[in-house]
Amino acid sequence: MSKETVVERINDLRKQIDYHNYRYYVLDSPEISDFEYDELMRELLRLEAENPELVTSDSPTQRVGAAPVDSFPPMAHRVPLLSIDNAMDTDELRAFHQRVVKLVGKEDVPYCCEPKFDGLAVELVYENGIFVRGGTRGDGYTGEDVTSNLKTIKSIPLKLIAEDPPDFLEVRGEVLLYKNALKALNMERSEKQEPLFANPRNAAAGSLRQLDPRVTASRPLVFFSYGIVDAVSVGLDSQFDTLRRLQEYGFRVNPDIRLCHGIDEAIDLCLSMQEKRESLPYEIDGVVIKVNDIADQRVLGIRARSPRWSIAYKFPPVQATTILRKIGVQVGRTGVLTPVAVLDPVKIGGVTVSRATLHNADEVKRKDVREGDTVIVQRAGDVIPEIVAPVVSKRTGKEREFAMPEACPVCGSGIIRDTSGEKGKQGVMYRCVNMACPAILKEQIYHFASKDALDIDGLGRKIIQQMVDRGLVRDVSDLYTLKRDDIMGLDGFAELSTSNLLNSIQESKKTTLGRFLYGLGIPHVGEVAARDLAQHFGSLEKVMEASQDELQSMKGIGKEMARAISSFFSNERNRAVIGKLLERGLEITLQKTPKRAEAPLEGKKFCFSGTLQSMTRSEAKKEVEGKGGQVVSAVSSQLDYLVVGTEPGSKLDKASSLGVTIVDEDEFLRMIREE
Numbered sequence: 001m002s003k004e005t006v007v008e009r010i011n012d013l014r015k016q017i018d019y020h021n022y023r024y025y026v027l028d029s030p031e032i033s034d035f036e037y038d039e040l041m042r043e044l045l046r047l048e049a050e051n052p053e054l055v056t057s058d059s060p061t062q063r064v065g066a067a068p069v070d071s072f073p074p075m076a077h078r079v080p081l082l083s084i085d086n087a088m089d090t091d092e093l094r095a096f097h098q099r100v101v102k103l104v105g106k107e108d109v110p111y112c113c114e115p116k117f118d119g120l121a122v123e124l125v126y127e128n129g130i131f132v133r134g135g136t137r138g139d140g141y142t143g144e145d146v147t148s149n150l151k152t153i154k155s156i157p158l159k160l161i162a163e164d165p166p167d168f169l170e171v172r173g174e175v176l177l178y179k180n181a182l183k184a185l186n187m188e189r190s191e192k193q194e195p196l197f198a199n200p201r202n203a204a205a206g207s208l209r210q211l212d213p214r215v216t217a218s219r220p221l222v223f224f225s226y227g228i229v230d231a232v233s234v235g236l237d238s239q240f241d242t243l244r245r246l247q248e249y250g251f252r253v254n255p256d257i258r259l260c261h262g263i264d265e266a267i268d269l270c271l272s273m274q275e276k277r278e279s280l281p282y283e284i285d286g287v288v289i290k291v292n293d294i295a296d297q298r299v300l301g302i303r304a305r306s307p308r309w310s311i312a313y314k315f316p317p318v319q320a321t322t323i324l325r326k327i328g329v330q331v332g333r334t335g336v337l338t339p340v341a342v343l344d345p346v347k348i349g350g351v352t353v354s355r356a357t358l359h360n361a362d363e364v365k366r367k368d369v370r371e372g373d374t375v376i377v378q379r380a381g382d383v384i385p386e387i388v389a390p391v392v393s394k395r396t397g398k399e400r401e402f403a404m405p406e407a408c409p410v411c412g413s414g415i416i417r418d419t420s421g422e423k424g425k426q427g428v429m430y431r432c433v434n435m436a437c438p439a440i441l442k443e444q445i446y447h448f449a450s451k452d453a454l455d456i457d458g459l460g461r462k463i464i465q466q467m468v469d470r471g472l473v474r475d476v477s478d479l480y481t482l483k484r485d486d487i488m489g490l491d492g493f494a495e496l497s498t499s500n501l502l503n504s505i506q507e508s509k510k511t512t513l514g515r516f517l518y519g520l521g522i523p524h525v526g527e528v529a530a531r532d533l534a535q536h537f538g539s540l541e542k543v544m545e546a547s548q549d550e551l552q553s554m555k556g557i558g559k560e561m562a563r564a565i566s567s568f569f570s571n572e573r574n575r576a577v578i579g580k581l582l583e584r585g586l587e588i589t590l591q592k593t594p595k596r597a598e599a600p601l602e603g604k605k606f607c608f609s610g611t612l613q614s615m616t617r618s619e620a621k622k623e624v625e626g627k628g629g630q631v632v633s634a635v636s637s638q639l640d641y642l643v644v645g646t647e648p649g650s651k652l653d654k655a656s657s658l659g660v661t662i663v664d665e666d667e668f669l670r671m672i673r674e675e
């Protein structure tokens, strides 16, 4: 090959590789296979190795080539990276708007609203369209030059897509790690016994500040751009157009960015992003609101360390640190021992948290949490609070490692290791072997009496505790032999409450096969499986006699569940309890489901606003979907129902103005509970 053809081929390969990088890492829409991509890369690497004088700093081969360094040189920012003032609620957003209106002298102010990433701010410098230098934010004036590491991030273009790029361009944005990548990274770190990253920001910072670029390259970091320094100099006059231009240059820009007219629209967007937050693949901790017109921004100017033209609406925090006093062990309904962290109470997003689950012994080990540790606790959305990681730097040496007890903490019986594992939950489980363990019994009764099972109103945990402790109830069938005097003797019971409880116990005798099967608390058998079993077999006898194969042939019943069911019914003790229940008057009917009743909400669209008292959002969603309905996050004229809990947001106003039917929680419950 002549030198000219080599140069041509090299240029052609670089162009192709840049393009496919862009398709893959920026647009998320590759056009060629990994194999074909590798072929191109291999050819380029070979040609560059043969012609080292042709290697340029913007060649895609240079993303990982750099050698480790001892430290990072400082990188001064020509224009300091400011911070943004925070707004903790919508009132503060309105106050911000009032200040803006006053200073710019007009009511109608367009705002560019952008999700606020929880990552690390960086600045990238391009000269004649080529990425030459990049650094962290540092103190806002001087950061660290981490150019080699930034080059390993594939969503950072080494070369701008532009016919005639500006001679000089400074781009700002955020380096971050997707939630699933953080999880995977933490898994890996726990295997290597390295401290866990508490959040994506720490993970991004830790990854970007690696002296060896190969380490950075191994972390799937992503870059989203959100600004150009002195955008006017490249012919721009608004933030929204700036973002569009960044997109044209080949940068990733958040797809949830909106241009809002007036503060009400901006507030709506903040609230709907808050709801969307959980479902995004990356962490956001608020919404940044920026006055869109750069001319207006200039009028507003900056104050001390933050611009007057921008404000960050902050979501309620999801994490806090506190002291883990003790790791207790809870015995569940199926005898499984679960470690539970007992914490110094701490407020997270307005809710006081004093306990957090640790799932199982493996998890305690994996996260290396010890009694006495300062820990990071997380309460995200609807899930039970959990321990993210210990703050290792706060250790004094007095912390105690956790070990599963050798005997059941409630009844003192032996414990067995159960390696079967529940679906999706890896790790060894420990179980109390004593079927009559009071802890198991209490949980069984509680479950048997629960709403979706036998529905015995008024039978709470405290009452069950007393009944079991006094030996009044030794298994669930004993509930049906309770006398007036037995109950009157319990703490907190009087004439009326006793009658009420006896009544609801009586009423519970008439039940359906689905409810009954669910109430038995067979391991792995949830409400849906129980109902399916009832429908399929039609009678209790038939379910009890079903072979494992027969069970497994049913849709939705796997090997594990089939085994659990057949072993439950072959257990003598369980059969005896069922026998006694029938003797004591339980009447099990096979509830005939009227046609179409399975999807009574077919085709109906629901949206929620505010907090529900009786269930979480995700439970409510399941209910709606289970009945054929659909849950959407935004209010539109297509919506059928807006369900309003306490403290509803702006959706309520919007829904009423659109004439959408508004239902309160009670009405919603009636809609989904109608059998």
Ligand code: IVH
Residues within 6 Å of the ligand: 082, 083, 084, 114, 115, 116, 117, 118, 119, 120, 121, 122, 173, 174, 226, 227, 288, 307, 310
């Ligand atoms: S703009 C004057 N836009 O928030 C405004 N910042 O700035 C300058 N951040 O740590 C920043 N998402 O990294 C801007 N869409 C966004 C952002 C954003 C996250 C971070 C930024 C910095 C902090 C304060």
